[in-house]
Amino acid sequence: MTPEQFLELAIVLPEPLLLVTNEGQVLATNQAVADMLTLRRQELQGKTLFDLATQPASDIIKYLQACSTSRAMILGSLTLRKNDGQTLICRTQGAVIQPWSPESSALILLRLENRTLASNNFVLLNQKIDELGKEVQKRKQAELELQKANEELEIRVEERTTALQKTLNELQLTQTQLIQAEKMSSLGQMVAGIAHEVNNPVSFIYGNLHHAHKYTQDLLKLIEIYQQICQDPPLEIQKQIEEIDLSFLIEDITKLFESMTAGTQRIQEIVKSLRNFSRLDEAELKQVNIHEGIESTLMILDHRLQAKHDCPEIKVIKKYGQLPNVTCYPGQLNQVFMNILANAIDALEKSAVAGQWSAANSKTTDKPQIQITTELIDKKWIAITIADNGFGIDEQVRSKLFDPFFTTKPVGKGTGLGLSISYQIIVEKHGGQLNCFSTPGKGAEFLIKIPVNLQQLSFA
Ligand SMILES: Nc1ncnc2c1ncn2[C@@H]1O[C@H](COP(=O)(O)OP(=O)(O)OP(=O)(O)O)[C@@H](O)[C@H]1O
Ligand SMILES: [Mg+2]
Structure with a gap:
């Protein structure tokens, strides 16, 4: 890049730019540099960086050397002398745009930045970062709260589900109990009903059995008396005695009553058991x-x-x-x-x-x-x-x-x-x-x- 080409480009850029050789010779500047140093552009012609800066020449050379041998942008600092005698601390960014050769020096583009402005920018940047940090913090907090709310919601949903499950289980249990209670109550009612129905006629039979036995004994006694008095009964009676096998009948009828009594007693026991089982009352x-x-x-x-x-x-x-x-x-x-x-x-x-x-x-x-x-x-x-x-x-x-x-x-x-x-x-x-x-x-x-x-x- 020639100084002319540089000027053509730098003229339109608002930031202060200098084109210098690696020996510190200022080849061209733009208006922004002149403004910064309160000089006219012509006054900068033919100057070296050593004229403009207050640092020792060796430091400046060292910096320019670094710029001309690196492909990257090299950061540095220059304290410049303004026209009114005040000094201005600038940050510099130097980049080689034409490397050194035996025929010509290296050309370096220097970008100046007012340090106070830069600090201001830095402060602004810091503020921005701060704000961003706070925003991030806020969002993180919101996210945490959301997560917490979510967890609480999940817990509540889980509690609700458990409560519902519990209610369902209780309902199922109640249902099973009702079914079983119904089953047992029908069985109980049926058993109690049968017991009741059987109990009446059995009590009736049992109550009368005693009398029937007694009447039978009385009749047998009467027959016995008849037989004693009338030892030679008429033929018709003798025939009937044989036919009914009177002596067997007399012997058997007592046993019959005994077994009938035992039978009814057994039925009564069964009825008692049935009632005992149902225990509806x-x-x-x-x-x-x-x-x-x-x-x-x-x-x-x-x-x-x-x-x-x-x-x-x-x-x-x-x-x-x-x-x-x-x-x-x-x-x-x-x-x-x-x-x-x-x-x-x-x-x-x-x-x-x-x-x-x-x-x-x-x-x-x-x-x-x-x-x-x-x-x-x-x-x-x-x-x-x-x-x-x-x-x-x-x-x-x-x-x-x-x-x-x-x-x-x-x-x-x-x-x-x-x-x-x-x-x-x-x-x-x-x-x-x-x-x-x-x-x-x-x-x-x-x-x-x-x-x-x-x-x-x-x-x-
Ligand atoms: N004495 C037993 N020997 C072998 N298996 C048994 C015995 N008692 C219960 N079980 C088993 O336990 C299961 C559940 O018994 P449970 O009495 O609750 O129901 P169930 O007899 O099948 O139906 P129900 O409601 O009519 O009583 C039975 O199906 C059977 O498999
Ligand atoms: Mg069973």
């Missing part, structure tokens, strides 16, 4: 004999214990301990016995169908059985164990046993509510425990633990 806590509850439940299930074409008779082994009367909800406890015993019978029937007790099975030693054990654990607790020797329960089934609607039975046979309701009754209603133990293939055992006096437990 006892929704409140009551002191009861647990064994009576078990017995009446067994009686209801008696038909299922009998031998059938595909299952031998199910033996019930009772090992009852000495139990005090237990304060509980008797109707509900009977439901538990019913559910567990019915499950045991189902399991034994299934094992029978699978051939567990068939004669062909050489491993068979025992027969289908249910063992019921009761015991007083201590003054406050009793235990009832109901164990069967059916196919047992594997771990996978055992983990879901008490879940509502869990069933392995075919559709229409099981609703999967029996054990979940039983759990509810024992654990929540009676503050007790219900556990299941099983060795798959050998049978299952259900252990019920309940307090002797629920009231004392809840007030303790």
